Amino acid sequence: QKEVEQNSGPLSVPEGAIASLNCTYSDRGSQSFFWYRQYSGKSPELIMFIYSNGDKEDGRFTAQLNKASQYVSLLIRDSQPSDSATYLCAVRGSNYQLIWGAGTKLIIKP
Amino acid sequence: DVKVTQSSRYLVKRTGEKVFLECVQDMDHENMFWYRQDPGLGLRLIYFSYDVKMKEKGDIPEGYSVSREKKERFSLILESASTNQTSMYLCASSLWPVPDEQFFGPGTRLTVL
Numbered sequence: 001q002k003e004v005e006q007n008s009g010p011l012s013v014p015e016g017a018i019a020s021l022n023c024t025y026s027d028r029g030s031q032s033f034f035w036y037r038q039y040s041g042k043s044p045e046l047i048m049f050i051y052s053n054g055d056k057e058d059g060r061f062t063a064q065l066n067k068a069s070q071y072v073s074l075l076i077r078d079s080q081p082s083d084s085a086t087y088l089c090a091v092r093g094s095n096y097q098l099i100w101g102a103g104t105k106l107i108i109k110p
Numbered sequence: 111d112v113k114v115t116q117s118s119r120y121l122v123k124r125t126g127e128k129v130f131l132e133c134v135q136d137m138d139h140e141n142m143f144w145y146r147q148d149p150g151l152g153l154r155l156i157y158f159s160y161d162v163k164m165k166e167k168g169d170i171p172e173g174y175s176v177s178r179e180k181k182e183r184f185s186l187i188l189e190s191a192s193t194n195q196t197s198m199y200l201c202a203s204s205l206w207p208v209p210d211e212q213f214f215g216p217g218t219r220l221t222v223l
Contacts, residue, residue: 004152008150032210034210034211042216043200043214043215043216043217044153044200044212044214045214046211046212049210049211088152088153090153092210097155097158097168098155098210098212100152100153100154101152102150102151102152103152
């Protein structure tokens with residue numbers, strides 16, 4: 001059974017600090033990696049994707065991928081209260097289907 | 111602006127009833143998906159479709175069926191609702207061939223009594 005694992009949290013981070021979210025996956029043939037954000041009572045929305053090893057930056061968000069260690073992380077710099085949400089990691093496996101983690105709840109404290 | 115709509119935000123049904131959940135997208139996407147989301151379990155794929163009249167089972171298809179008669183519409187059917195099907199149901203769509211960026215509808219919270 002191919003799996004994507006995330007710490008469920010909640011992860012509490014002071015406003016202005018860096019929030020670090022982690023995700024591990026079991027399928028070594030995985031090709032693409034995604035971070036979705038889901039506000040309470042809302043549906044998920046894509047915020048970042050990464051295909052290659054290393055870092056990818058988009059504004060305050062940085063996705064990091066390490067295929068050898070089978071983990072992907074999301075860093076949020078200068079965290080804002082509006083970043084409080086559940087962050088879902090999704091991995092496109094070798095069968096081309098997305099496998100979802102259960103999500104990490106992030107709370108940014110003013 | 112891309113849009114995926116679902117027929118109901120909240121639905122309450124009784125055990126044994128036949129339930130229809132409908133999803134419509136206006137982005138001309140080939141792929142459409144039905145998920146259920148339960149606390150601590152994340153998104154679980156029920157069925158997906160990559161073309162009209164085509165369907166594929168996901169991870170948890172038991173107790174569900176789907177219909178895709180038109181490209182923009184994908185329906186989820188609970189043949190005989192049971193209490194363990196109480197959940198949030200999310201529809202999504204994406205371009206073919208790979209399901210990378212999925213656009214989600216607002217969800218239907220179904221309660222089966």
